[in-house]
Amino acid sequence: MTETPKKTADGVRVRFAPSPTGYLHLGGARTALFNWLFAQRQHGTMILRIEDTDAERNKPELVQGIIDALTWLGIDWDEGPFYQSQRTELYRAAAMKCLANGGAFLCYCPAEKYAGGDYAEAAQDDEPKGGGPRRVTRCSCRDGKPSIPDTKPAIRFKVPVGGTTKFLDAVFGEREFSNHEIEDFVLLRSGRGEEEFGQSMYQLGVVVDDIDMRITHVIRGADHISNTPKQMLLYRALGAEPPVFAHVPLILGSDKKRLSKRHGATDVNMYRTEGFLPEAFRNFLALLGWSAGHDEQFLRTKELLEKFSLEGVSRTNGVFDRPKLEWFNTQYLQKLPIEELLPHVEGELKRSGLWKEEWATGAGREWFSKTVDLLRPRIRLLPDFSTWSKAFFSDDFTIDPAAKEKFWKDPKVPELLAKLADALAAIAEWNHDASDHALRALAETAGVKAGLLINATRVAIVGQAVAPPLFDTMVALGQARVVKRLRDASGTI
RNA sequence: GGCGCUAUGGUGCAACGGUUAGCACGCGGCCCUUUCAAGGCCGAAAUACGGGUUCGAUUCCCGUUAGCGCUACCA
Numbered sequence: 360m361t362e363t364p365k366k367t368a369d370g371v372r373v374r375f376a377p378s379p380t381g382y383l384h385l386g387g388a389r390t391a392l393f394n395w396l397f398a399q400r401q402h403g404t405m406i407l408r409i410e411d412t413d414a415e416r417n418k419p420e421l422v423q424g425i426i427d428a429l430t431w432l433g434i435d436w437d438e439g440p441f442y443q444s445q446r447t448e449l450y451r452a453a454a455m456k457c458l459a460n461g462g463a464f465l466c467y468c469p470a471e472k473y474a475g476g477d478y479a480e481a482a483q484d485d486e487p488k489g490g491g492p493r494r495v496t497r498c499s500c501r502d503g504k505p506s507i508p509d510t511k512p513a514i515r516f517k518v519p520v521g522g523t524t525k526f527l528d529a530v531f532g533e534r535e536f537s538n539h540e541i542e543d544f545v546l547l548r549s550g551r552g553e554e555e556f557g558q559s560m561y562q563l564g565v566v567v568d569d570i571d572m573r574i575t576h577v578i579r580g581a582d583h584i585s586n587t588p589k590q591m592l593l594y595r596a597l598g599a600e601p602p603v604f605a606h607v608p609l610i611l612g613s614d615k616k617r618l619s620k621r622h623g624a625t626d627v628n629m630y631r632t633e634g635f636l637p638e639a640f641r642n643f644l645a646l647l648g649w650s651a652g653h654d655e656q657f658l659r660t661k662e663l664l665e666k667f668s669l670e671g672v673s674r675t676n677g678v679f680d681r682p683k684l685e686w687f688n689t690q691y692l693q694k695l696p697i698e699e700l701l702p703h704v705e706g707e708l709k710r711s712g713l714w715k716e717e718w719a720t721g722a723g724r725e726w727f728s729k730t731v732d733l734l735r736p737r738i739r740l741l742p743d744f745s746t747w748s749k750a751f752f753s754d755d756f757t758i759d760p761a762a763k764e765k766f767w768k769d770p771k772v773p774e775l776l777a778k779l780a781d782a783l784a785a786i787a788e789w790n791h792d793a794s795d796h797a798l799r800a801l802a803e804t805a806g807v808k809a810g811l812l813i814n815a816t817r818v819a820i821v822g823q824a825v826a827p828p829l830f831d832t833m834v835a836l837g838q839a840r841v842v843k844r845l846r847d848a849s850g851t852i
Numbered sequence: 853g854g855c856g857c858u859a860u861g862g863u864g865c866a867a868c869g870g871u872u873a874g875c876a877c878g879c880g881g882c883c884c885u886u887u888c889a890a891g892g893c894c895g896a897a898a899u900a901c902g903g904g905u906u907c908g909a910u911u912c913c914c915g916u917u918a919g920c921g922c923u924a925c926c927a
Contacts, residue, residue: 585922813886825888
């Protein structure tokens with residue numbers, strides 16, 4: 360048995376650092392999940408950091424949605440949320456340090472010069488190669504250029520001219536990049552108004568914060584692999600020890616393109632709304648890009664926690680497969696101990712206004728539990744409990760026209776249902792076998808197949824063509840309701 | 853265009869030099885059956901291509917191709 364180390368300041372520290380430019384999407388959720396699993400497994404600390412340094416794109420109101428989604432997934436954190444927009448001084452100080460030690464320089468180039476603009480002009484020092492547009496790697500301001508009046512400079516990192524920068528990735532292994540390929544990236548935006556400098560850029564913010572927050576493992580999307588050498592350079596310039604990097608592959612749409620709105624729901628909160636069980640969603644997400652190394656797939660959170668390791672993380676981008684997610688959901692709906700499922704159903708019925716307090720305790724609870732258990736093999740999403748199962752929780756349900764069409768075709772149906780109502784009303788002890796016998800006896804005397812009567816009855820008492828086995832359904836509904844519904848139905852046909 | 857990453861059925865993962873290439877989703881069929889699910893059984897379906905290395909490559913190396921990523925005063 361492994362002993363459980365106490366949570367200490369020098370233990371594992373990870374962070375999830377979303378940017379509030381959109382909702383929490385599947386990829387972000389999985390990154391958060393991996394960080395969380397890793398932290399839990401190592402008895403480490405998880406930090407939530409909001410990377411909102413781009414005032415233009417940032418939408419503060421989206422932060423709550425991200426937090427809601429994480430909470431729904433059961434992902435919690437020990438520190439934060441911290442907001443980068445409130446830590447500006449820290450980044451400026453770091454940029455100044457780089458400036459002072461010659462690791463950075465003031466750049467007076469107009470932003471447009473680089474942003475998809477005139478590469479040839481900006482890239483004076485860059486050797487042309489190939490036929491396409493050359494890329495700016497070395498800014499012409501890097502070795503000092505006279506300041507331009509009325510122009511506020513940005514601060515750029517002075518990337519070494521030669522050599523390589525390498526790092527060890529826990530997932531992708533040893534990586535080495537040529538410094539020649541790394542551009543003199545911006546650390547601090549130029550100032551506006553009174554301010555001499557603006558907000559931090561991504562590279563500076565992450566590194567400064569990861570140092571300040573003593574992050575030991577950076578687990579993030581593989582889209583950051585190319586950013587990592589820049590960050591390694593920054594760690595060195597700031598005199599800090601870099602953390603362990605672990606890049607996880609991206610999640611793609613069914614066409615293997617980057618996931619976007621047109622692939623359907625990518626917002627995690629939409630899955631909550633649709634009625635997926637968070638643990639099923641978590642199980643699905645964990646297995647997209649990670650494997651425990653064996654064939655078992657139904658891994659409850661407890662098992663995920665026991666088995667998660669960075670070694671099991673795949674290096675290939677994965678395609679989001681909604682049918683598989685739905686399969687996981689139905690598996691959880693069926694396999695979860697009933698007492699774990701009940702609260703979810705209770706929540707659903709409260710949302711739809713069908714909930715009755717009498718189901719909270721005692722005999723009511725027992726009935727509720729049995730009924731949910733009866734229903735669950737046929738449920739795909741939580742809202743199904745209040746839609747097609749409505750007749751189990753309310754007398755205010757409607758008869759599905761398609762079911763009527765299919766099972767009430769025979770002209771004898773109304774009369775049969777009326778007779779069945781009488782026969783069932785006469786039962787002294789209401790249970791599965793008694794109602795079964797009564798129905799079959801009637802079918803025999805009436806000269807019809809039991810199936811005809813069974814199908815017609817189902818539609819009459821639950822309004823649907825699909826329901827649990829009829830006599831179990833009858834027991835769940837109770838004698839009085841079954842008799843009444845049969846009489847009502849026979850009168851309306 | 854440059855640089856980087858990746859490559860097992862349609863999809864997600866196994867096989868980490870020697871297997872009839874395994875499991876799961878999805879798909880088709882059968883069984884069960886009062887409906888629909890669930891469940892059980894069976895089936896179709898893969899090592900991107902080309903070179904090496906090796907007695908032997910899904911596995912190691914190189915190239916090609918394809919997909920993705922980075923190449924912003926976005927993150």
